[in-house]
Amino acid sequence: MSLHVHKYGGTSVGTAEKIQNVAKKLVDEKNTTGNDLVVVVSAMSGETNRMTELAKQMQATPSAKQMDVLLSTGEQVTISLLCMALEERGQKAVSYTGSQVKIITDDSHGKARIEDIYTDKLQADLAAGNIVVVAGFQGVTESGAITTLGRGGSDTTAVALAAALKADECRIYTDVDGVYTTDPRVEPKARRLNKITFEEMLEMASLGSKILQIRSVEFAGKYNVPLRVLSTFIDGDGTLITYEDDEMEKALISGIAFNRDEAKVTLAGVPDMPGVASAILKPIADANIEIDMIVQNVAEDQSTDFTFTVHRNDYEKTMQILQNICTQLGAKKVAGDDKIVKVSIVGVGMRSHAGIASQMFSALAGEGINIRMISTSEIKISVVVDERYLELAVRTLHESFGLSKE
Amino acid sequence: MSLHVHKYGGTSVGTAEKIQNVAKKLVDEKNTTGNDLVVVVSAMSGETNRMTELAKQMQATPSAKQMDVLLSTGEQVTISLLCMALEERGQKAVSYTGSQVKIITDDSHGKARIEDIYTDKLQADLAAGNIVVVAGFQGVTESGAITTLGRGGSDTTAVALAAALKADECRIYTDVDGVYTTDPRVEPKARRLNKITFEEMLEMASLGSKILQIRSVEFAGKYNVPLRVLSTFIDGDGTLITYEDDEMEKALISGIAFNRDEAKVTLAGVPDMPGVASAILKPIADANIEIDMIVQNVAEDQSTDFTFTVHRNDYEKTMQILQNICTQLGAKKVAGDDKIVKVSIVGVGMRSHAGIASQMFSALAGEGINIRMISTSEIKISVVVDERYLELAVRTLHESFGLSKE
Numbered sequence: 124m125s126l127h128v129h130k131y132g133g134t135s136v137g138t139a140e141k142i143q144n145v146a147k148k149l150v151d152e153k154n155t156t157g158n159d160l161v162v163v164v165s166a167m168s169g170e171t172n173r174m175t176e177l178a179k180q181m182q183a184t185p186s187a188k189q190m191d192v193l194l195s196t197g198e199q200v201t202i203s204l205l206c207m208a209l210e211e212r213g214q215k216a217v218s219y220t221g222s223q224v225k226i227i228t229d230d231s232h233g234k235a236r237i238e239d240i241y242t243d244k245l246q247a248d249l250a251a252g253n254i255v256v257v258a259g260f261q262g263v264t265e266s267g268a269i270t271t272l273g274r275g276g277s278d279t280t281a282v283a284l285a286a287a288l289k290a291d292e293c294r295i296y297t298d299v300d301g302v303y304t305t306d307p308r309v310e311p312k313a314r315r316l317n318k319i320t321f322e323e324m325l326e327m328a329s330l331g332s333k334i335l336q337i338r339s340v341e342f343a344g345k346y347n348v349p350l351r352v353l354s355t356f357i358d359g360d361g362t363l364i365t366y367e368d369d370e371m372e373k374a375l376i377s378g379i380a381f382n383r384d385e386a387k388v389t390l391a392g393v394p395d396m397p398g399v400a401s402a403i404l405k406p407i408a409d410a411n412i413e414i415d416m417i418v419q420n421v422a423e424d425q426s427t428d429f430t431f432t433v434h435r436n437d438y439e440k441t442m443q444i445l446q447n448i449c450t451q452l453g454a455k456k457v458a459g460d461d462k463i464v465k466v467s468i469v470g471v472g473m474r475s476h477a478g479i480a481s482q483m484f485s486a487l488a489g490e491g492i493n494i495r496m497i498s499t500s501e502i503k504i505s506v507v508v509d510e511r512y513l514e515l516a517v518r519t520l521h522e523s524f525g526l527s528k529e
Numbered sequence: 530m531s532l533h534v535h536k537y538g539g540t541s542v543g544t545a546e547k548i549q550n551v552a553k554k555l556v557d558e559k560n561t562t563g564n565d566l567v568v569v570v571s572a573m574s575g576e577t578n579r580m581t582e583l584a585k586q587m588q589a590t591p592s593a594k595q596m597d598v599l600l601s602t603g604e605q606v607t608i609s610l611l612c613m614a615l616e617e618r619g620q621k622a623v624s625y626t627g628s629q630v631k632i633i634t635d636d637s638h639g640k641a642r643i644e645d646i647y648t649d650k651l652q653a654d655l656a657a658g659n660i661v662v663v664a665g666f667q668g669v670t671e672s673g674a675i676t677t678l679g680r681g682g683s684d685t686t687a688v689a690l691a692a693a694l695k696a697d698e699c700r701i702y703t704d705v706d707g708v709y710t711t712d713p714r715v716e717p718k719a720r721r722l723n724k725i726t727f728e729e730m731l732e733m734a735s736l737g738s739k740i741l742q743i744r745s746v747e748f749a750g751k752y753n754v755p756l757r758v759l760s761t762f763i764d765g766d767g768t769l770i771t772y773e774d775d776e777m778e779k780a781l782i783s784g785i786a787f788n789r790d791e792a793k794v795t796l797a798g799v800p801d802m803p804g805v806a807s808a809i810l811k812p813i814a815d816a817n818i819e820i821d822m823i824v825q826n827v828a829e830d831q832s833t834d835f836t837f838t839v840h841r842n843d844y845e846k847t848m849q850i851l852q853n854i855c856t857q858l859g860a861k862k863v864a865g866d867d868k869i870v871k872v873s874i875v876g877v878g879m880r881s882h883a884g885i886a887s888q889m890f891s892a893l894a895g896e897g898i899n900i901r902m903i904s905t906s907e908i909k910i911s912v913v914v915d916e917r918y919l920e921l922a923v924r925t926l927h928e929s930f931g932l933s934k935e
Contacts, residue, residue, distance in 0.1 A: 139586035174606070180545035181613035189616070192624050193609035196602035200580065203599035207587035210595070218598050222628070223673055267629055 125291035126159040126249070127152075130259065130281035133168035134298050135355035136201050142167075145296075145355065146208035149254055153214065159249045161288060163259040163281040164205055166197025187232035191261070191271045195221065198258035198277070205256050215253045219245070221261035221269070226280065228262035228270045235262055235270035237279065240287040257284060278339035286346035293348050294361075299334060300354035301362035302327065304526040305379040309517045312527035316362050316377060321350075323377045324364045326469040326503045340364065367471050375479060376470035376524040379517050385415060386438035387463050387496065387507055389430040390445055392455025402452060403429055406444050412437040416465070416498040416505060426455070430496060432507065435461050463495060464513045467505040468520055480504050486523040492516055531697035532565040532655070533558075536665065536687035539574035540704050541761035542607050548573075551702075551761065552614035555660055559620065565655045567694065569665040569687040570611055572603025593638035597667070597677045601627065604664035604683070611662050621659045625651070627667035627675070632686065634668035634676045641668055641676035643685065646693040663690060684745035692752035699754050700767075705740060706760035707768035708733065710932040711785040715923045718933035722768050722783060727756075729783045730770045732875040732909045746770065773877050781885060782876035782930040785923050791821060792844035793869050793902065793913055795836040796851055798861025808858060809835055812850050818843040822871070822904040822911065832861070836902060838913065841867050869901060870919045873911040874926055886910050892929040898922050 129149070136142050145164075153160055174193050178185040185193075202218040209216035224245065228235035248255050259277025262270045272279050278295055285293035301315040302324065319327070321344030328337045334352055343350040343364065353361025393399055400419065407414060417431040433441050438461045445457045473479050483504055487494060492515065496507035508516055521527055535555070542548050551570075559566055580599050584591040591599075608624040615622035630651065634641035654661050665683025668676045678685050684701055691699035706721060708730065713719040725733070727750030734743050740758055749756040749770065759767025799805055806825065813820060823837045839847050844867045851863045879885050889910055893900060898921065902913035914922055927933055 139583055142587065177545055177606075177610060178613060181548065181610050182617040185613050186616055189609040189612045189624060192612075192626075193606060196605045199602045199605075200583075200599060203595040204583060204587050206595045206598075207584060207591050210592055211588040218595060220598075220675075223675075269626075269629075 124157050128161045128281050128285040128290045128293045130163040130277055131296045133165040135296055136164055137168035142204050143208050150212045150214045161255045163257050163277055164201040165259050165277040170197040191232045191269050194271055195261040195269050198260055202256045202258050209254055217248045217253045217255055219257045221258055222263035226262035230264045232270055234273040237283045242287050278336040282339045282342045282348055285348045292351055294351045296355040300357050300359050301352055305517055305521055309514050310521045318363045319377055320367045320471050322502055323469050327378055327380050375472040375476050376468045378469050379520050380467045380469055381517055382465045384435050385432045385465050386435045386461035387432050388441050388459040390454050390457055391428045392426045393429050393452055395425050395427045403448055412441055418496050462510040463507050464510050465505050465507050466516045467503050469503045471502050473502050486519050490515055490519050530563050534567045534687050534691040534696045534699045536569040536683055536701045538703055539571040541702055542570055543574035548610050549614050556618045556620045567661045569663050569683055570607040571665050571683040576603040597638045597675050600677055601667040601675050604666055608662045608664050615660055623654045623659045623661055625663045627664055628669040632668035636670045638676055640679040643689045648693050684742040688745045688748045688754055691754045698757055700757045702761040706763050706765050707758055711923055711927055715920050716927045724769045725783055726773045726877050728908055729875050733784055733786050781878040781882050782874045784875050785926050786873045786875055787923055788871045790841050791838045791871050792841045792867035793838050794847050794865040796860050796863055797834045798832045799835050799858055801831050801833045809854055818847055824902050868916040869913050870916050871911050871913050872922045873909050875909045877908050879908050892925050896921055896925050
């Protein structure tokens, strides 16, 4: 007999009927496997937005502390409804708010971090045959203030509970049936992965595959909690996120990620001297603009071209700041392009296989796709290409690395 | 400087605009009087019904324990929104759920009773210049389960907090501007009372003037908390509910109450022997039917007529039970009438003034109103009359006892 933590997001519990569906799945699972089950749920979809609208009618900038008091009611509604649906099926169930569990967090309202979780009561309830239902996304400070973990934080609650309870598996039920080699809307031949490593998942998530909140994957990796992503609505095994094993090492690449939200800016002809990078990037950081890729080439005339990417929403602002810097540093000119995308290949196989980068570049060259920027990490190679080449680039790489369905 | 507890019900906080209005009143009051303010709020009107509907879609008979988890979110939403509106006006505010205050109750979910209230944190918050906003209607058991005090329980929360904090006054803001001598819809000359005693208020409330929850009035009387009923929407002094004083003793009668929800049943020709009353009333009580007035007359032939009133909804069921009893006891017949009303005069003045009953009866006789039943207590005389005479009876008594406006 195992202990599994399940997590159902807002769309999985968005209506009374869907909550009944989740209750049915849980009772079936308990009867079939005899597993102990802890279930983490989000607010019903739409509730968070409804409450945020109310808050805006109260205060121009609603206080983060009171937003937490407000928003945490969303999951509290869901835990009570799910327990009722379970009891209606003859299944004993107990509900817990974050505060009742004592999911202790720091006091960063709206984006609190979990510091400790008390599990004694939950374990006693499990031993007594209950399904334990816990409100996701929320915690409580040592002094009793209600906190939330921020958007998507229910994933983190589930993983943290799984770690604290030493669960055998943490299952994230969502509206997709697993992690795919790439977005099936771009490449219909995309294939569901049976397994992926934590590191690869982190790269995939941060690159735009918005299935799991990054922090929850980090947490699962840190505490070695096997994490499985699967569909609430379609039966299947989903994708297991775990540590590298032999099977995974055989694959060169696990998936192709991409990001349409980037823009590229260049400060050209910057005098090549110490402190230049900092002089350029500090004003950007001070304006709360996040920088993604950075590339710097030294030219022959002792000047350098400095290129980086930002979120497309920050493009105009970034260009303005760069104009000022350009004058100050005596650089030649500022150039920019917000019609670019980033395409990345991700895979732990890169560590043990040579020639992956050259295979990527020649596959793209074969289709006449010009590479505008390159950035690499241990298990990822990213290129920036013109926006119009996105679909072609993804499909080409998907085919080239043998990711397509049989 | 005084400490006042305010309570705003569901209609007073039913929209974002109304919550802003409450915030404005509170800030004005704090700035004008410098009083310490503790504010108890209900769920926004409509929310409780919305959640109850959701619950019914989960479970045929929703578990009382989970209903408490569900419904308690209603007031939690209001406390956060009101605090935001107060902060928007530059007023420091702190919110508390029942659980955060530690309003300790027994574990009778859905109708819990308050056992203890911790006030240290609230007092510290008041001392620091905050308006303290508390969720009404809810508490927590010693073991941490969320409880609710039942419908209208926010009044009880306010009074209990006022008692625990030794507040100078507990103000219940509602959609009427005070307690009236009778229902103004029946007698337009009805006058708002400046003061009324706890005992009179209890009689008025139980007789159908549904302004305050009875338990909260009992509680206020027991702990001698001056209670004031006043309007959220119209400025005014409302009605103070307190202990008897000289001013009040001068009045014969404080008000005329009435109840349209009664039905009268009679078991006629019952053998007059010990145990008969119990033989009649036990099966009624066993069927969970509440009995209001009871009258028994002994006739000359050693038999008796036994008459009582029940809620009109229980009339048919009561008649059926009486038919059975009639046969068992060898009584003559069962009679009933569900077209009757109860009209009562209420006043502590009765204690020190003779002739009140006869004045009442002759006033009614003067209008040709036949009295079908009479019942008296120390500060109340109730009569049952035909339904069609209700308005005439109320107006006649209102005039006779000098209650009308100048």
